[in-house]
Amino acid sequence: MSVPSETFKSLVKAAAEQVIASAPELTSLDQAIGDGDHGTNMKRGCEAVLGKLDAISAQPLDEALKMIGKTLVMTVGGASGPLYGSFFLAAGEALSHDKHLPDDLADVFGSAVNAVSARGRSQVGEKTMLDVLVPVLETLKTAAGQPDLIARVRTTATEAVERTAPMQATKGRASFLGARSVGHVDPGARSSCVLVQAVCAGLEARA
Amino acid sequence: MSVPSETFKSLVKAAAEQVIASAPELTSLDQAIGDGDHGTNMKRGCEAVLGKLDAISAQPLDEALKMIGKTLVMTVGGASGPLYGSFFLAAGEALSHDKHLPDDLADVFGSAVNAVSARGRSQVGEKTMLDVLVPVLETLKTAAGQPDLIARVRTTATEAVERTAPMQATKGRASFLGARSVGHVDPGARSSCVLVQAVCAGLEARA
Amino acid sequence: MKKFINAVDNVLGESLDGFAAAHADLVTLGAERKFVRRRELNRSKVALISGGGSGHEPLHAGFVGHGMLDAACPGQVFTSPTPDQIVEAAQAVAGDAGVLFIVKNYAGDRMNFEMAAEIAEGRTATIVTDDDVAVEKSTYSIGRRGVAGTLIVEKIVGAAAEKGADLATCVALGERVNARTRSMGVALTSCTVPAAGTPTFALGEDEMEMGVGIHGEPGRRRVKLAQADAIASEMTTAIADDLAAPAGSEALLLVNGFGGTPTIELYLMYNAARRMLEQRGLRIARSLVGSYVTSLDMAGCSLTVSLLDAETTALWDAPVRTAALKW
Amino acid sequence: MKKFINAVDNVLGESLDGFAAAHADLVTLGAERKFVRRRELNRSKVALISGGGSGHEPLHAGFVGHGMLDAACPGQVFTSPTPDQIVEAAQAVAGDAGVLFIVKNYAGDRMNFEMAAEIAEGRTATIVTDDDVAVEKSTYSIGRRGVAGTLIVEKIVGAAAEKGADLATCVALGERVNARTRSMGVALTSCTVPAAGTPTFALGEDEMEMGVGIHGEPGRRRVKLAQADAIASEMTTAIADDLAAPAGSEALLLVNGFGGTPTIELYLMYNAARRMLEQRGLRIARSLVGSYVTSLDMAGCSLTVSLLDAETTALWDAPVRTAALKW
Ligand SMILES: Nc1ncnc2c1ncn2[C@@H]1O[C@H](COP(=O)(O)OP(=O)(O)O)[C@@H](O)[C@H]1O
Ligand SMILES: Nc1ncnc2c1ncn2[C@@H]1O[C@H](COP(=O)(O)OP(=O)(O)O)[C@@H](O)[C@H]1O
Ligand SMILES: [Mg+2]
Ligand SMILES: [Mg+2]
Ligand SMILES: [Mg+2]
Ligand SMILES: [Mg+2]
Structure with a gap:
């Protein structure tokens, strides 16, 4: 596994910065149906990743992703920490086992999404980050190799976030609200979308 | 000492009811420079007096006044309980010792005011009920026997209350406010005025 | 917002420092304030560790001491602690009798304690408290929340552990108390x-x-x-x-x-x-x-x-x- | 106003009933809820009685028990108790060693305790606490207020009385603590x-x-x-x-x-x-x-x-x- 390119570093940077910029929005979404800390949690984790970005980027790609995962696990806390942590740990793990980018992107992303689902004992439709991550995975599979892949991923992510609004949560804190969770976008779905959009924007800028 | 007349009973009733009706105003004055309980305290005491009014009125006048004093002491609490209690106890005591109404009114009232001053270790000018009681006593002395005595007492009491506003309190809770007590009427001065006015109004109605 | 704070990012750290200083006879703070542990350890007993988001004080750090918890891991305000905190707390207080994690039933708390249990050395077991009847069990797969009843589980199991109950006994007792x-x-x-x-x-x-x-x-x-x-x-x-x-x-x-x-x-x-x-x-x-x-x-x-x-x-x-x- | 109450006139009574029921092992309530006293009396020691307006809980009723107060007289909210409460509390708990009243320096508290002392039988003494530096002593003839320092006076004098200190010793100790x-x-x-x-x-x-x-x-x-x-x-x-x-x-x-x-x-x-x-x-x-x-x-x-x-x-x-x- 080769050391990641400058592109990788700038994508991580852009994604982390984008999440940090979105922290107030994520917190206010979490105030509506959660406990009001999702923005702060993600900000803390992303700042920790930025603080280690040189060290992370000096690693082979698989190790770099695992380092991101570990950093998130150790700094985010809450539900989102273990979930995003598991996502990146599993992505790195997949790359350590004969998977390669960009060819195996859908496979690697799939392993990462499965890790979230396993750690959270959750599935699509429960009003969580999986309701963005799973549709994005589907698009990565169905549109693999297409010239408009990035554009389609972006549309998928944006639409998927909005589709969490009418859902009733059955996982995470919002589930305690019962029917009152309906009508609000899920904060974790939004943060997943922010991450996906930031990476897509970075790739587009370099395309 | 003879059993008090129906007039006495109706005066006590009117005074107590008037204080009860003024309770919200007394409380809000006490919120400004005290702890917001003067209205509730006086109301509790006056209700207790009303509850015993038949028993009180069945006593000789001196004992009746002492019973009022005792009732106030046992039910009002706070600073105003011992002070108003001492006022009526001393008035009754004076009547037990060769003083008679209406001739010795100023004397009896003077003993009552002295008792307040002694119990409170306070004097006129400290922004307390004494700043109404002492001027009223002066008028009782100077205007004794005059046909407009009642009217003059009423004017004295009303003006005296207003004169507490510019004073800085040096006794009672308001003293802890230092210069911030300036600009507010003293709640105890107001309740004294309410009592005096109610008695005067009752006497006028019978005149 | 009217609070006695200096900067929002320092609330937890400054409060923990104050807590540790005020109760130095009972507790000490782990490195980087990752956990609060008993001052006097007894490594022959089952180690009880709890933790969760902060903002619930005195839960859990206030319950560290003889007869109750051995260590508590404070997360950020309303945010579960991270696995490293839990693992380091276990290292600091546990002996051969194993570690019992007492975890309130929240997705975040469960996942972080679960990751910690996967990493930690030695025997571990976990009790999940879920006493909140406001959440109807049947409808939501995540189940009920763990709330104030957690204190009772910590006190009763803490007393048993202090008396020398083994890990399995502590687990059974904790589950029994939680169920009632x-x-x-x-x-x-x-x-x-x-x-x-x-x-x-x-x-x-x-x-x-x-x-x-x-x-x-x-x-x-x-x-x-x-x-x-x-x-x-x-x-x-x-x-x-x-x-x-x-x-x-x-x-x-x-x-x-x-x-x-x-x-x-x-x-x-x-x-x-x-x-x-x-x-x-x-x-x-x-x-x-x-x-x-x-x-x-x-x-x-x-x-x-x-x-x-x-x-x-x-x-x-x-x-x-x-x-x-x-x- | 957002409070757990039924009717404003019953707040104190219902809360005292709850307090007495929750701590029935330590305290009992006097007739008409005029005072809270220790369940187990020791009439050979100096009896410590405090009191004041309610709304300061746990002060003072929460400090009734072995090593601290013998009785506490709760007034209405922020209103000093009345002399009859204090006198009846003294009757209920005091023996030959006398009674020490611990009074916060407020006009109302002082006057009500003073009237009680005038009525009460047996030896009484009074300590007035005035620890609040926010009030400048020189300017206001009433002096400083008694606030949270009262707890410290009650604890330290309470321990001395428990050990058998006589009334004069308790007064001197309380005044020393208050002064510091x-x-x-x-x-x-x-x-x-x-x-x-x-x-x-x-x-x-x-x-x-x-x-x-x-x-x-x-x-x-x-x-x-x-x-x-x-x-x-x-x-x-x-x-x-x-x-x-x-x-x-x-x-x-x-x-x-x-x-x-x-x-x-x-x-x-x-x-x-x-x-x-x-x-x-x-x-x-x-x-x-x-x-x-x-x-x-x-x-x-x-x-x-x-x-x-x-x-x-x-x-x-x-x-x-x-x-x-x-x-
Ligand atoms: N079991 C789960 N599976 C997948 N995602 C989850 C699960 N529980 C929570 N989440 C996600 O985590 C988000 C909340 O994260 P955050 O607020 O940081 O943590 P917490 O809920 O502990 O306060 C939710 O909006 C949801 O998207
Ligand atoms: N030492 C005193 N001498 C005379 N009047 C006093 C004294 N202290 C307080 N007062 C009177 O009592 C009034 C307050 O009564 P109240 O609010 O019922 O009691 P408290 O101050 O204990 O809450 C004051 O407004 C003042 O008129
Ligand atoms: Mg949250
Ligand atoms: Mg008042
Ligand atoms: Mg949280
Ligand atoms: Mg008061």
């Missing part, structure tokens, strides 16, 4: 998470939230503000219906303030709740009234009823020496 | 007296009241909301300047919440205050952090510093078994 414990909470105001800076939810002057947890999340229903008796009646009915205890059962009644409710009101609620529970045939044999499992500055309270037997009564009565509970 | 104790309070919000129904004063979102007492009365100055360190600095400076203790003096630091301030913030304030006092040369040898002398639901806190010597330290450490303090 029910809570319900009500909020009169929202709390304000320091980092958020604004109240988590807005309530009208004549409204309250019924069925809240302890993270400032809105409750199950927003209803009109009611008198104490009506509130206590709804809560005790929900609890007693769910417990379905035989008449004459002995119980512990915990009236717990959420941080912004004064003691005078808690005792008034205790008075109402006790009367109602006794009317339902329970005998209130033990009581605890105070703000023990809080939601920052929220005005509100929870009622917890835990059925007692001779063994758990004796364990509840056993000596405890922590910052927040001492007898 | 200073407090100052700050309010972030007003409290709401139930019977009044509205906050006693209105504070803007960016304002606080410096130098408040414990009756919801406004403070000496309304100032802009400041950070915890700035607040602690003003308070510790006022206290330490007034104490003027030689460097190296040992002290007890009490950080006391007013009822609406959560524990996490109290420990943060403790952390700041301790650091500042140590910089001024004091050694913080004992600590107490919690809401012990409250003003209903007021958000705010007070700092109290009490200089210790070997004797008072030992008396502070002596066992105490009350509803609110136990060790």
Whole structure:
């Protein structure tokens, strides 16, 4: 596994910065149906990743992703920490086992999404980050190799976030609200979308 | 000492009811420079007096006044309980010792005011009920026997209350406010005025 | 936001430093404030470790000490601690008898403790508390929340561990206590998470939230503000219906303030709740009234009823020496 | 007004009933709820009786028990108890060693206890506490208020009385402790007296009241909301300047919440205050952090510093078994 390119570093940077910029929005979404800390949690984790970005980027790609995962696990806390942590740990793990980018992107992303689902004992439709991550995975599979892949991923992510609004949560804190969770976008779905959009924007800028 | 007349009973009733009706105003004055309980305290005491009014009125006048004093002491609490209690106890005591109404009114009232001053270790000018009681006593002395005595007492009491506003309190809770007590009427001065006015109004109605 | 703080990012650290300094006779702080542990360790017993988001003080750090927890891992405000905190706490306090994690049933707490258990060396076991009857078990796959009943599990299992109970015995006991414990909470105001800076939810002057947890999340229903008796009646009915205890059962009644409710009101609620529970045939044999499992500055309270037997009564009565509970 | 109450006139009675029921092992209630007394009396010792307006819970009823008070007389909210309450409490608990009244320096408290002392049979003595440095002694003839330092006087004199000290010794000790104790309070919000129904004063979102007492009365100055360190600095400076203790003096630091301030913030304030006092040369040898002398639901806190010597330290450490303090 080769050391990641400058592109990788700038994508991580852009994604982390984008999440940090979105922290107030994520917190206010979490105030509506959660406990009001999702923005702060993600900000803390992303700042920790930025603080280690040189060290992370000096690693082979698989190790770099695992380092991101570990950093998130150790700094985010809450539900989102273990979930995003598991996502990146599993992505790195997949790359350590004969998977390669960009060819195996859908496979690697799939392993990462499965890790979230396993750690959270959750599935699509429960009003969580999986309701963005799973549709994005589907698009990565169905549109693999297409010239408009990035554009389609972006549309998928944006639409998927909005589709969490009418859902009733059955996982995470919002589930305690019962029917009152309906009508609000899920904060974790939004943060997943922010991450996906930031990476897509970075790739587009370099395309 | 003879059993008090129906007039006495109706005066006590009117005074107590008037204080009860003024309770919200007394409380809000006490919120400004005290702890917001003067209205509730006086109301509790006056209700207790009303509850015993038949028993009180069945006593000789001196004992009746002492019973009022005792009732106030046992039910009002706070600073105003011992002070108003001492006022009526001393008035009754004076009547037990060769003083008679209406001739010795100023004397009896003077003993009552002295008792307040002694119990409170306070004097006129400290922004307390004494700043109404002492001027009223002066008028009782100077205007004794005059046909407009009642009217003059009423004017004295009303003006005296207003004169507490510019004073800085040096006794009672308001003293802890230092210069911030300036600009507010003293709640105890107001309740004294309410009592005096109610008695005067009752006497006028019978005149 | 009106709080005694310097900077929102330092609230937890400064508060923990104060806690450790004020109770230096009982506890010490781990490196980087990752955990609070007993000052005097006893590595021959089962080590009890709890933790969770901060903002619930004195839970859990206030329950570290003889007869209760060995260590507590404070997460950020309302945010579960991270696995490294838990693992390092276990390293610091555990011996051969193993570690028991006491975890409130929240996705974040469960996942972080789970990751810690995967990493930690030595034997570990976990009890998950889920005493909140406001959450209907059947409908939500995640199950009920763990709230103030956690204190009772920590006290009773803590006493057993202190007496030398082994890991399996502690687990069985904790599960038994948890299964006989029910809570319900009500909020009169929202709390304000320091980092958020604004109240988590807005309530009208004549409204309250019924069925809240302890993270400032809105409750199950927003209803009109009611008198104490009506509130206590709804809560005790929900609890007693769910417990379905035989008449004459002995119980512990915990009236717990959420941080912004004064003691005078808690005792008034205790008075109402006790009367109602006794009317339902329970005998209130033990009581605890105070703000023990809080939601920052929220005005509100929870009622917890835990059925007692001779063994758990004796364990509840056993000596405890922590910052927040001492007898 | 958002409170757990049924009717404003019943708040005190219902809360006292709850208190007495929850702590039936420690206390019983006098007829007509005129006082709270120890369950187990010891009539051979000096009887310590305190009291004052309610709304400061757990003060004073929460301090009734072995090693502290023999009885407490609760007045209506923020209203001194009446003489009959005090006299009946004395009758219920006192023996030949006499009665010591511990009275906070407020006109109402002093006058009611004074009338009680005039009526009561047997030997009585009175200690008046006046620890509040927010009130400048010289300017106001009534002197300083008695606030949270009262707890310290009650604990230390309580321990001495328990050990058999006679009335004169208790008076001298209490006066010594009071003379070495200073407090100052700050309010972030007003409290709401139930019977009044509205906050006693209105504070803007960016304002606080410096130098408040414990009756919801406004403070000496309304100032802009400041950070915890700035607040602690003003308070510790006022206290330490007034104490003027030689460097190296040992002290007890009490950080006391007013009822609406959560524990996490109290420990943060403790952390700041301790650091500042140590910089001024004091050694913080004992600590107490919690809401012990409250003003209903007021958000705010007070700092109290009490200089210790070997004797008072030992008396502070002596066992105490009350509803609110136990060790
Ligand atoms: N079991 C789960 N599976 C997948 N995602 C989850 C699960 N539980 C929570 N989440 C996600 O985590 C988000 C909340 O994260 P955050 O607020 O940081 O943690 P917490 O809920 O512990 O406060 C939710 O919006 C949801 O998207
Ligand atoms: N030492 C005193 N001498 C005379 N009047 C006093 C004294 N202290 C207080 N007062 C009167 O009592 C009034 C307050 O009564 P109240 O509010 O019922 O008692 P408290 O101050 O104990 O709450 C003051 O407004 C003042 O008029
Ligand atoms: Mg959250
Ligand atoms: Mg008053
Ligand atoms: Mg959280
Ligand atoms: Mg008062």
